Amino acid sequence: MSTSRESILAAVRANQPEEVPLPTVPIYSGEASLERFTEVLRSIGGEVVQVAGPEHLESALLQLFPATYQCASTLVKATVAVDTQTPTDILEAVDLAVLQGEIGVAENGAIWLPEQNMLNRALPFITQHLVLVLDQRNLVATMHEAYAQLPSAGGYGVFVAGPSKTADIEQSLVIGAHGARSLVVLVY
Amino acid sequence: MNHSHPELAEQFVKDAERTTWHDETLWFVRQKRDRSIYAIPEFQELRELASQIKNHTLSRLHTYLTQFEEAARANGVQVHWAANAEEHNAIVLNILRKHGAERIVKSKSMLTEECHLNPYLLQHGIQVVDTDLGERIIQFRNEPPSHVVLPAIHLKKEDVGETFHLHLGTLKGEKDPQTLTEAARLHLRTKFVSGQVAISGVNFAVAETGSVVVCTNEGNADLGVTLAKVHIACMGIEKLIPRLTDLGVFTRLLARSATGQPVTTYTSHYTKPGPGKEMHIVIVDNGRTKQLGRPDFRASLKCIRCGACMNTCPVYRRSGGHSYDFTIPGPIGAILSPNIDMHKHKSLPFASTLCGSCTDVCPVKIDIHTQLYKWRQVIGENNELPASKKWSMKLLSRVLSSPGVYGWGGKVARESLRLLPHGFTHAKALNPWAKAREMPAPPKQSFREWYEQQNSNGKA
Ligand code: SF4
Numbered sequence: 001m002s003t004s005r006e007s008i009l010a011a012v013r014a015n016q017p018e019e020v021p022l023p024t025v026p027i028y029s030g031e032a033s034l035e036r037f038t039e040v041l042r043s044i045g046g047e048v049v050q051v052a053g054p055e056h057l058e059s060a061l062l063q064l065f066p067a068t069y070q071c072a073s074t075l076v077k078a079t080v081a082v083d084t085q086t087p088t089d090i091l092e093a094v095d096l097a098v099l100q101g102e103i104g105v106a107e108n109g110a111i112w113l114p115e116q117n118m119l120n121r122a123l124p125f126i127t128q129h130l131v132l133v134l135d136q137r138n139l140v141a142t143m144h145e146a147y148a149q150l151p152s153a154g155g156y157g158v159f160v161a162g163p164s165k166t167a168d169i170e171q172s173l174v175i176g177a178h179g180a181r182s183l184v185v186l187v188y
Numbered sequence: 189m190n191h192s193h194p195e196l197a198e199q200f201v202k203d204a205e206r207t208t209w210h211d212e213t214l215w216f217v218r219q220k221r222d223r224s225i226y227a228i229p230e231f232q233e234l235r236e237l238a239s240q241i242k243n244h245t246l247s248r249l250h251t252y253l254t255q256f257e258e259a260a261r262a263n264g265v266q267v268h269w270a271a272n273a274e275e276h277n278a279i280v281l282n283i284l285r286k287h288g289a290e291r292i293v294k295s296k297s298m299l300t301e302e303c304h305l306n307p308y309l310l311q312h313g314i315q316v317v318d319t320d321l322g323e324r325i326i327q328f329r330n331e332p333p334s335h336v337v338l339p340a341i342h343l344k345k346e347d348v349g350e351t352f353h354l355h356l357g358t359l360k361g362e363k364d365p366q367t368l369t370e371a372a373r374l375h376l377r378t379k380f381v382s383g384q385v386a387i388s389g390v391n392f393a394v395a396e397t398g399s400v401v402v403c404t405n406e407g408n409a410d411l412g413v414t415l416a417k418v419h420i421a422c423m424g425i426e427k428l429i430p431r432l433t434d435l436g437v438f439t440r441l442l443a444r445s446a447t448g449q450p451v452t453t454y455t456s457h458y459t460k461p462g463p464g465k466e467m468h469i470v471i472v473d474n475g476r477t478k479q480l481g482r483p484d485f486r487a488s489l490k491c492i493r494c495g496a497c498m499n500t501c502p503v504y505r506r507s508g509g510h511s512y513d514f515t516i517p518g519p520i521g522a523i524l525s526p527n528i529d530m531h532k533h534k535s536l537p538f539a540s541t542l543c544g545s546c547t548d549v550c551p552v553k554i555d556i557h558t559q560l561y562k563w564r565q566v567i568g569e570n571n572e573l574p575a576s577k578k579w580s581m582k583l584l585s586r587v588l589s590s591p592g593v594y595g596w597g598g599k600v601a602r603e604s605l606r607l608l609p610h611g612f613t614h615a616k617a618l619n620p621w622a623k624a625r626e627m628p629a630p631p632k633q634s635f636r637e638w639y640e641q642q643n644s645n646g647k648a
Contacts, residue, residue, distance in 0.1 A: 005269035008473045012425065013250045015481030022244040022430060023237055025437055028230050040450060084463040088381045088415055107228075108440075108450035121462050122414035125407045125454075126380075143451070144436035153399045153432055155263075155460035159439075161451050164407040168322035168338065169365040170345045171213055177321055177369060178376055179407025179454070 030141035041109035073098035197507035220448025239553035242490035259398025273303035295409035297389025334509025337495035386412035390423035497546035537563035
């Protein structure tokens with residue numbers, strides 16, 4: 001249907017160089033400890049709080065965030081119900097989202113959050129504060145190890161490393177640009 | 189209209205304090221990059237792998253483009269192809285029209301800058317809001333970005349304060365980055381929630397899965413895209429990588445090379461449209477296949493737009509991004525621009541010291557300084573040499589090919605430097621090099637004279 005498609009592909013075919021091999025990428029490993037993960041995440045503005053087990057999430061949250069917060073979650077008692085069809089004005093009022101993270105990367109503090117753990121694709125970004133819950137057994141050392149564990153990218157998925165930030169004004173670091181103003185990782 | 193790099197740079201360096209500040213700010217980013225890469229023992233191996241993956245992808249680009257298209261279509265994504273900027277813009281407008289969209293939010297994309305999408309949409313009655321903070325600032329000021337990663341790096345906080353005072357009603361004289369960012373946050377949130385269509389760039393396109401990956405720190409792309417009904421992702425054909433696992437290499441290199449962060453805050457993988465939503469990908473050529481056909485310059489298509497070559501370049505740091513008068517400034521822009529318009533951008537490959545620092549920091553190992561050198565040859569062969577280079581180069585090549593003339597010339601130069609008045613040796617018209625520099629004190633003897641003397645002394 002598109003002639004540009006044909007002409008671009010023809011030009012690519014005519015101009016691409018002789019084939020060179022695709023390298024095999026080793027799965028570089030490294031330190032996957034909770035200490036390393038905590039240190040790196042703190043250095044990029046996030047916080048790590050250890051809890052004894054999943055059953056202690058509620059009490060840990062209560063200490064961190066006052067009960068008046070509008071909370072959306074599948075893991076703890078929610079005050080706002082959110083699903084894929086939730087209208088924007090309700091999403092906008094969410095103060096706190098508590099979601100399950102799948103894999104934590106010690107080297108850079110990133111946490112894999114797949115679509116099925118988000119309730120709504122916009123939630124991790126529109127909420128004022130984000131809490132990700134992580135089982136320490138799911139810590140890996142590097143991004144290579146993380147990708148090796150992902151079955152696919154899913155419909156949508158994001159690595160989150162810290163709170164939203166910017167340094168666009170004279171390189172001064174400001175936390176809380178558009179997305180969540182804080183990121184706390186509750187590790188058990 | 190058509191200004192050369194030296195002319196435009198002259199404007200920038202007039203403000204000596206600002207030049208120094210710009211230089212130091214970028215050098216600070218370069219140092220952060222250094223510290224960050226030392227934390228990874230295999231960093232150099234990763235650069236090599238990234239380079240090889242990109243080389244391979246370019247060598248089979250035809251296959252990967254088709255594979256990517258097929259996978260994306262299977263995911264329910266609509267794929268479009270644009271041969272040039274006009275077609276890209278028309279495709280985007282067409283999608284907007286279909287949805288009756290009048291307000292769109294856009295996250296940072298050098299490609300849409302390259303295609304001049306904003307003015308085009310504006311002409312067609314569509315309100316475009318750039319949502320990256322730096323982009324929003326320069327959009328208010330009606331300026332192009334001056335850096336690929338730090339679009340407003342040329343501005344001081346006082347400038348931003350003044351801009352926000354005018355456009356967002358912040359207090360006059362307010363220059364606290366925290367306060368200014370908060371004002372932008374509140375302002376932009378109203379735009380995000382009312383944006384009907386979101387346009388994003390693409391950092392990586394994965395052939396295997398048909399996904400596009402977008403890396404940001406602010407979360408603006410994600411907020412825009414996930415709230416809008418329609419997502420349009422615009423990408424150049426060179427953004428492809430073969431496999432999902434290749435992202436392990438590139439995500440480790442990109443942010444560390446760019447700003448010294450271990451990774452960007454958000455690395456988003458968009459594969460399927462959200463429930464009840466639409467996703468489009470526009471694949472753009474706009475001169476890239478031409479560059480692919482130039483063996484000397486095709487490696488420039490490996491660029492992942494980290495900006496490291498800009499942060500390290502002594503010329504970019506002191507002359508500012510706007511002096512390049514091209515969407516992508518700095519060393520890599522100086523390679524990409526003559527491909528698009530050699531005549532207009534003929535001075536850019538000369539805006540470099542050929543010190544090789546750009547090549548040293550490039551995470552995908554593009555031989556940037558060699559390509560700059562090669563462009564200089566091509567520009568010379570095509571009779572496009574900037575006037576000041578032309579006669580001096582010709583003279584130089586004659587002198588260098590004749591040892592007698594070279595020796596005599598050196599002697600004359602040494603003598604004249606000593607004898608001629610300063611006002612003559614430093615006359616701007618005659619010696620642009622001495623504009624901001626002192627000439628070195630001429631030695632009494634040349635090396636050759638000294639060497640001959642030593643030899644005859646030894647023999648005696
Ligand atoms: S040429 Fe290399 S260093 Fe420069 S922006 Fe591109 S990837 Fe980064």
